[in-house]
Amino acid sequence: MKRARFTEEQIIAVLKEHEAGATTADLARKHGVSEATIYNWKAKFGGMEASEAKRLKSLEEENAKLKKLLAEQMLDAAALRELLFKKMVGPAAKRAAVAHLKAMMGLSERRACMIVDADRRMIRYRSRRAADTELRARLRDLAHERRRFGYRRLFILLRREGEPSGLNRIHRIYREEGLTVRKRRARRKAMGCRAPIPVEAKPNARWSLDFVHDQFANGRRFRIIVDDVTKECLGAIPDTSISGRRVARELTTVVARRGKPGLIVSDNGTELTCNAMLAWCKETGIDWHFIAPGKPMQNGFVESFNGRMRDELLNETLFFGLDDARAKLAAWVADYNGERPHSSLQYLTPAAYAASLTATGARLRNPDQLCRSPVASTAPQGVHPPETLTAAG
Template identity: 80%
Template sequence: MKRARFTEEQIIAVLREHEAEAKTADLARKHGISEATIYDWKAKFGGMDVSEAKRLRALEEENTKLKTLLAEQMLDAAALRERLFKKMLGPAAKRAAVEHLQAFMSLSERRACSIVGADRKMVRYHSSSPPDVALRGRLRELAYERRRFGYRRLLVLLRREGEPSGRIYRLYREEALTVPKRRARRKAEGTRAPILVKARPNARWSLDFVHHRFANGRRFRILNIVDDIAKECLGTIPDTSMSGRRVARELTAIAERRGKPGMIVSDHSTEFTCNAVLAWCKDAAIYWHFNAPGKPMQNDFVESFNGRMRDELLNETLFFELDARAKIANWVIDYNLQRPHSSLRYLTPAAYAAHLTATDHRLRNPDQLRRSSVAPPAPLGVQNPETLTATG
């Protein structure tokens, strides 16, 4: 605040001289002020003593401070209203909020940081890490090519290409490549006895149908056959209609190519409960287990595969009647040979099936087992082939 030229004592003394009938012009000339100043002093301090004048000055200073504080509070409230509906959960958001308040409300950096609750060092920080242009571009290409893959599977694909960087997750978040997912709340109802199977290929197969539509609106179905232990897709048969005899023929072809399963699990669809399938089971000496009615999660392996197929293929592809089989077959090849599976420690189903087969062969030949090196650890939820695993 600018220091006053005259104190209250001096002003009161001048007014006392004026009250003693001294002429205004003479007082103005004597003290080096204008006559208007004397009249202003008289209007403000007339009839007061020194203590009352000091009290008035103190009240004016306090009033000025209160006005300043009120103006600052109103400015802060306006700044908060400006950012009311904008989230400020990270450094980037807070940095943007500070820049916005500085640009549109002409606030200083210190004031804007105090309103937002940001550190000035954080606002002034500039990253010194390399831009990773090539890695970002390759990450975007993989994410756009496989739009339903999360960062873990994208990381596996980049590792296969020889990328040693540990910044994949940060770049994944900065490029906003997160896959939105809806997770329904599921409640367990009742109990059921688990099915014990050996941890080896062909220990158990699961069957189920998936329904979809062509581009012209015509419906078709896909019969999915999955190896529950190796998580490998053994067959996908799309068609507009399918009978029990067709199901039996497809199972016979897969069994001749891969070997008979120890068990087959499915629901109570008419294609699986018809006489043709029951006769095939009897002739092939294969046990067929049906889920409890209204319990699709008892067949959880193929249900999980159906969800991946719908999420990554059916919802992302436009099917025409002539190219549907080729597109589905190409996706199955990619699923078995290229796509990393999270429950297999991000191995592919085909690679894990080969590992299980080799392990089973070594266990059947103890001499070879003693000569071989220690096998890599099995994925989560899978034990050695000689043990029993509870599934279903």
């Protein structure tokens, strides 16, 4: 603010001279001001004492400060109304809010940062991280190819291809690219107590069997029988009708190829409780365990497998006939057993995990290595899988 040449006391003294009889022209020439200035002083300070003039000036200054504060508060309120529908969480959102205030309201960066409550160094920061163009493109391709895979499985696939990035970096890029798999989960309530069936950590210890229903593109339905052991899919047979004799024939084929299981678990479907299946169990000497009616989680292994199959294959694929369904199902089963990483197997494939258990069992037959426990190889860095091999019965 420009400093005045005359104080209030000096102005009051000049006006006193004017009241004493001095002419305006003489006073203007004497003090080096114009006659208009003399008249302005008289209009403002005429009849006042020096103390009253000082008090008037202080009131004017205080009034100016209050007006400035009110204007700033109104400006802040208007700026906040501009940001009413913007979620200012995180540095990126605050940078966008500051840029919006500067562009729409003409605020300075300092004022915008005060309103948003952001550090100016954060607003001016520019990332020096190298562009992840190739990694982002490959991650998008894998996510579009495996649309129901989350970032952990995509991380395993990238690691197989030699990508050195860690899990956290893959997760960040995965979120930035908007590749999150949205899944609606049903509410489950635990009813009573469930006693789990112990499962020995070796192949053919327990098989689980169930039916899955789907339909062709023309509306005709077909059924799939699934046989599962240590997360391996040993058989998936699509057909429009599968009887008990057909189930026994398919199981005989799997047993001839794989070996006899220690236990088979299934629900109480008519195809599995018929005389043909009872006779087959008696002839082969295989124990068959039926779960309690209405308790599908007692057969949790195959229910989990059914969910993966429906999510990754059945809901994503159109079938135009039995031959088409058999070809697509066989390709998916081969991929599931040999390529798809499984989270409960320390992100190994089911085939690799079964091979590791077989090799471990062969080593355990050596008396010098009885102290070693049959465990699979460790998971990649950054992945923490479950550690139990006991089924939830």
